[in-house]
Amino acid sequence: MILVSLVLAGFAAVTLWWTMHAWRTPETLASTRFAAPDGEHKLTFSLLVPARHEQAVLEHTVERLLLSTHAGFEIIIIVGHDDPETAEVAMRVAATSPGRIFVVTDHSEQKNKPRALNAALPYCRGDVVGVFDAEDQVDPELLAHVDHAFRATGADVVQGGVQLINFHSSWYSLHNCLEYFFWFRSRLHLHARKGFIPLGGNTVFVRTETLREANGWDGTCLAEDCDLGVRLSSRGKRVAVAYDSAVVTREETPGSVTALLKQRTRWNQGFLQVYRKGEWRKLPGFGQRLLARYTLTGPFLQAFSGIVIPIGIAIAIWARLPVGVALLTFVPVMPMVANLVFQVVGLRDFGEQFDLRIRWHHYARLIIGAFPYALVLAVAALRAVWREYTGKRNWELTAHVGAHLTKPAVAESGVTA
């Protein structure tokens, strides 16, 4: 009991420490922003937009991409050979802007996002490959910022920010939004700095030759984005992370708790796969390997502690343990509650950055929803472990194969957080 408490406390404290990375000092916070672009456009971009049963949102996304202020970019929409509805939309959009928009058809037997991306990789002509999801709202200024970031830092990879915005639509979306906020605003920067980074699934930009050297994405992995990040990290590639609330890519949360659960299961299982693949063992530094191990198993530890800590407290109060032992079981609660306090501050900051009106009941919802949300995460983690060890490794989870799905499937292909 004592040992478990201390281990949990240590884990929670480390997580808290890293989560708060960007806000440690005003200087650290300043360093996480995109540098202001110098107005020069030196690089060319190939923007990949894989779309699957997403005819409803695809057109809008591509139209927004076309608004980009950058001079040199092409858009490659990737559709499956078995998905005529989306293909039709793609063709129609491509016809509006010949020479700028191309459509690539993915003929692979089993469809998933990494395979779709790999199908398009040979056609990319730009210096840099960028990935977006079909439902992303991309800021027109983004490419100019990324262009500058590549040149200013000499990086091989630039990860931009992604943010869920619809915090008000359900009880869990608030937590989901804040998770993204903390991940992109803060935690990823720490990873970039330490030289081990699980990349996000979109708004990620990689130099084309780097990507080709790495043989593109892993078509069998459920978290291809994370996997790519790990492989590039272990090859010593430089990753720059930059966040600017003005140019983040906006997304929506999954449409239901079930969708959230499945999305999370997939990420977790993907993390587990990446962990088992062992690419991270090639990282040069011991600290990096430790960070990798910790990050890839993180969702499981987090889920575990989210459940065990409250149970421990319940035992401490009702089982009449010796007072000293009982007090010790409360130690892990400290970082946990501190985390909640920071989430409250984070929610305020989130509202300010994105010009959203945060009301008192949102704060109340944040606090009340914390435990149920931890519960959802824990269930997702357990499901992931269960699926991985019973060999269920299909990409699209059962509910998302059908063509009727639009919104949940859209959200399924979000980023890793």
Added chain:
Amino acid sequence: MTVLDRPDVAVEPAGGTAGALPGVPKKNRTDLYLAGGLTALCLVLLAWNITGFPMASDDEGTYLAQAWAVAHGKGLAHYTYWYDHPPLAWIQLAGLSWLPALVFPTLLSVAGGRLAMLPVEAVTLLLVYVICKRLGMRRWAAALGLLTFGLSPLALTMNRQIYLDSFAVMWMLAALTLALSPRRHLWHYAAAGGAAAIAVLSKETMVITLPAVLVAMWQKAARSTTRPWAFGAFASGLALVGIFYPLYALLRGELFPGDGHVSLIGAWQFQLMSRSGSGSVFDEASGSGALIDSWLYYDSVILFGGLAATVVALFVRKLRAPGIAGLVLALVAIRPGGYLPAMYVVQALPFLAILIAGVTEFGFDKLRPARVWWRWTILGVAVVTALGFVVPHWYVGDRRALVANDNAPYQEAADYLRTQLPDRAGTTLVVDDVLWLDAVRAGYTRDNVIWFYKLDLDTAVAARLANGWRDVDYIVSTPALRQDPNSLPTVAKLLTNSTVVASFGPGSGPVEIRRVDKENP
């Protein structure tokens, strides 16, 4: 503009200011040597004759006995712990006081226990210096603050004694130091919150100086992008460390008042509502008036000077944080009808010293003597006048602290108890708390050594004496025990029905060992 994070390039703080900030001596070690040297000097003065002056007080004995109970696994106090004070200070004391007890077994335990205060005062002295520097004062001003705190006869007297307030003020100064951290690091703010919580759990009254820490943070984080996060961190630290005290009470089932057990909330109700006031500080005859007089007797300079500095400091931005601490401490002291504890001033002294130093520097800056000769003259006259007044005053006070031996009667009584009385294990003894620990250490059975207060106020103790006062064999009469005879009838009875077997010290306030005459009617 800023630098992007990269795996192999450490991000430098904008402007590269970290090395040149005050209070963080990097290459230049002058601050370290200066503060360390002055602290060592003050410590020597503190330690010299620490056992002889001032006279051991009942409170010191109580805290030391509580620390002893903690160290020996006998709970949080040597009697039932009733949440009178949060226990963290004597838990810390327990960590320090075992060493002097081991090295000087025959020394009066309170006298030996005072040695445990030296590390606490050393830290406090250094913190005074660091705070001065972090408030933006120059080296000489910071040194002045340290010396004012270290050399004031009042501080020299109070800081030698075993008071919870010394622990509390040390932690609150640590919180202030962290809140003023030049790096404005999030975890420094969280640590500041934790330190503030420890301060309050060391002595609950310390909470009144919390606004000073908040103001310091507010000013320090001004125009910074991380201010809300800083306050979140501080609040987390404060609440999450502070919660452990009520949690302890809750887990023991002693949070809420109820029949047959002590409780945290019950104790608070008593402290806030029922405790009788000690009168107005402006009333010479009242308890508070007498207390203030005794402080002024030791040193009026730091009190009056500090109060005057407080008034000025409130109008100077960089001194506002300690200024607020000084103001709140003064207001609480003069509130009508409140209870003023004897050691209250301990909480105020470091703040007053910082204020005196800060306002002195402020005056110096306003005068800008470098420009004109007559300004130098004014400054010179001011300095000479101040020194001419302060030096003789402090010399007398400090000299007394270095030579007086006020604890000889107690020491002799302790020696007598240890060596002269037969059958110590079977003797029932009533003492004050200064001698309680000495008696227990001398081999008297713990349950048979009774702190005189408990005879009349603790039913459990009264129940142990089946035949009432006749079960007591000896009573050690000391000034503390004789202070308030009317409210303690059993003590009064013991004093009238006993005869002196040994007496130590002057006729006016002797320490007497008295045998109880059980045959008296």
